[in-house]
Amino acid sequence: MSLLRRLAAAARPPVFPLVGDGGRERARRLRIDRRLRLVASPRHATVLLVVGDLPPDLVQPAQRVGDQVPAPRDVVVWSDAAHAPFPDAIPVAAGADPAPAVVDLHRGLMTGERASAPVIGPAENPVDWQGVGPHGQGGEGMMGGKPYGRPMASMGEEGRDGLMLDRYPVTLGPFLPWMPPGLSLDLELQGDVIQSLAVRVPALRCPEPVPSPGPPRARRHLGVVADLLVVLGLDCLAERVLRLAEDL
Incomplete structure (x- = not known):
């Protein structure tokens, strides 16, 4: 085993917490657990830790987040739920300590003793956009379209001075660590101005x-x-x- 692998295996595992119903308080306590290192993005993690129960409408978004964790990666589900969005994940009971399982999993991934979790989502564009334009180009006209699921900016009037500037639609959530679990914000940004905002709060169905x-x-x-x-x-x-x- 190389020195780099040994150092990586000995380091604190970078963990992205994916918080569901009933998991917010437990996820907060992970911040003061010196055995783990919580990260703000799945791109910086090796272990995805599902905390709490995920309602059916959040299963697919959770799987998309899991696919964003770079390989080698794996998942620990800290919940008593009968079903899980990650069929091969390591289960940990809600009343148990998840840190030992996370540390062992990270060590196995870094040493190569454990294989990386496979991609769950389909390897295809979520929205058909290639070649749909009137001249065979992607999108519709000069604007619009969603290449690889990412919406493109479109022009719109800026209310303060009347200039035509790009408006970019973006969705925040439903698993941002600093937002309530399940909360999604659909924004339309134009420079430093929020031109429109829509709130989706499926978490209200299961209040704590x-x-x-x-x-x-x-x-x-x-x-x-x-x-x-x-x-x-x-x-x-x-x-x-x-x-x-x-x-x-």
Whole structure:
């Protein structure tokens, strides 16, 4: 085994948490677990950790996120759900500690003892766009089309000065770590201006119970503060807040 493989196997595993129903509090606690290193993007992970239960309408988006993790990769499902969107994932009960399974999985991937998880999604464009234009080009006319599922910008008037500028549609969610699980935002951006916004919140169908007054509710509030600090890039301060919440 090469020195590079040994060093990679000994490092803390980079983990992307994919949070479902009932998993937000557990996902927060992972931030203060020194055995793991949470990352902000699946492109920086080797292990995808599914925390909580995924409703049926989030299974396909979850699989798309899993396919974005670069090989070698694999999945751990930290849930008691009877079904999982990743059939070959390593299961961990909701009441158990997932870190040992994640560390062992990462070590096996880095040493080559465990094969990388296969791609689940189809290797084809989600939207037909090649050759659909009037002259055989991709998209429709000079604008439009969704090459490889990514919408292209279109021209529109900018309300402040009347200039015609590019408008770019983008969807945020439903698994951004700093947003509530299941929340999706459909935005249309024009420079630094949000021209339109649509909110999709499937998570409202499964609301989490509000803790009773006292330490449980204080821990919930501190967890929300920690989420805000992560958005602001103050990860170290967010960890301090979460450790304070654990001590209550």
